[in-house]
Amino acid sequence: MTWKRSGEGVGEGERAIEAVLAEVPAWTGRAVRYRPVAGGLSNSNWRVSIDGDRDYFVKLPGRGTEMFIARHAAHEASRRAETCGFGVEVVGFLPERGVEIFAFVDGFRASTNLDFLRGSVRRNAAAALKAFNDSASLSLTKTIFDQIEEHVAQVAAVGGRVPADHAFLMRRFADAKSAFLAAGLDLVPCMNDTLAGNFMLDANDRVVLVDFEYAANNERSYEMALWFDEMGFELDVEREMIETYWGRVDPMLEARIAVMKALADLKWATWAMIQEAVSALDFDYYKYGTWKHRRARTLFHHPDWHGWLTRL
Structure with missing residues (x-):
């Protein structure tokens, strides 16, 4: 350019x-x-x-x-x-x-989802996220539950679209919130925006994190669930990354990840409906949001949904 x-x-x-x-x-x-x-x-x-x-x-x-x-x-x-x-x-x-x-970070480029097919990139990204998550608390706390509730109110305020099954989605959201609050939240600094382009790579697969606009203290498992969601990892890769990050894989961690993946899709779908109404950028937010809503429904309708909630 x-x-x-x-x-x-x-x-x-x-x-x-x-x-x-x-x-x-x-x-x-x-x-x-x-x-x-x-x-x-x-x-x-x-x-x-x-x-x-x-x-x-x-x-x-x-x-x-x-x-x-x-x-x-x-x-x-x-x-x-x-x-x-x-x-x-x-x-x-x-x-x-x-x-x-x-x-400006010379020698680094924005990663793509294809880069995360390499184990070295995944491991370095997990280490970078963990270092940030393990740091001292930030001034702002905004859990995934806070984010979704805020976005739902904002959609109404700007006259954005809502899906036909909005009431069902909100019931699933309420069930997840109740179960997580009963189990207890592990609040840590989170990026809250782990799409591929926010990981910069160099020729040796070193990772630098960028774009902390949505950062706040949030449930730790949400950070990893959103990352898994954005990357489209297979189940065996998710388990590999859970073990890399937590040092173990167990039913509780897998359940927290599964529920948080559904909430991540619901959050970004709702965000997209707001953006469709207010943004001046040339981007199809409605298509993006519709895709996210569909992925959220896949998990909300999953036969293991209620079992996940009991294992948090």
């Missing part, structure tokens, strides 16, 4: 990034170039070059993202990941705009 200099922007996005660049004191009077970075389902991403010496990654919050994202909390989590040794260097933060500035 073509580099542009400040003052050359022609579209809304380019004018927006130029306005942000003008607010970074350390870059005043320097040669600034920028170009878009592909990817992202709710924000616009930019690579910025200063004096041709060093490049940075700048993320501009998308329209409506304030409904989901507490930017100060995301910034805290980004710095925590850096401290854990599995995050990107955080260079700056513009709190009024909610814009974070990171060092």
Whole structure:
């Protein structure tokens, strides 16, 4: 993609990034170039070059993202990941705009689901997640139950679509919440957004975690369940990763993962219905949400559903 200099922007996005660049004191009077970075389902991403010496990654919050994202909390989590040794260097933060500035990680690329067919990538990713999950508590706690309840209210507020079996989905959600609260939550810092593109890889399969916008203290098993869900792991691979992460495989852990996978799909399906109503990005949120709803139903209708709830 073509580099542009400040003052050359022609579209809304380019004018927006130029306005942000003008607010970074350390870059005043320097040669600034920028170009878009592909990817992202709710924000616009930019690579910025200063004096041709060093490049940075700048993320501009998308329209409506304030409904989901507490930017100060995301910034805290980004710095925590850096401290854990599995995050990107955080260079700056513009709190009024909610814009974070990171060092551009040369030699790394966004992973794809195919990369996780390699055991080395899976093991390194699990180690990175565990390091972040095992760190000290974050300021923000937002469990998967909080997230779903918030999204359901937001769908109603923006007039978003709801599926015909919404009442059934909410009954299954309530059953899962009741069972988990009775069993007890293991609240730890979680990314809460473990899709493949948020794992950066180098040529040696080293992993760096990026994008902590949804980070908060949450149930530990949700972090792994969402990751398994996003990767589409086979059952034997899931068990391998459970043992890698927890050091054991047992019916309780497998049950917690299974229930949390259903809740992960319900959460992101509901999120998509909100985005369909408010986002300006060119992405088929309804198709994405419909797919997620279908996967949630597969587990909610599973013959082992009630058995999983008793084993939490």
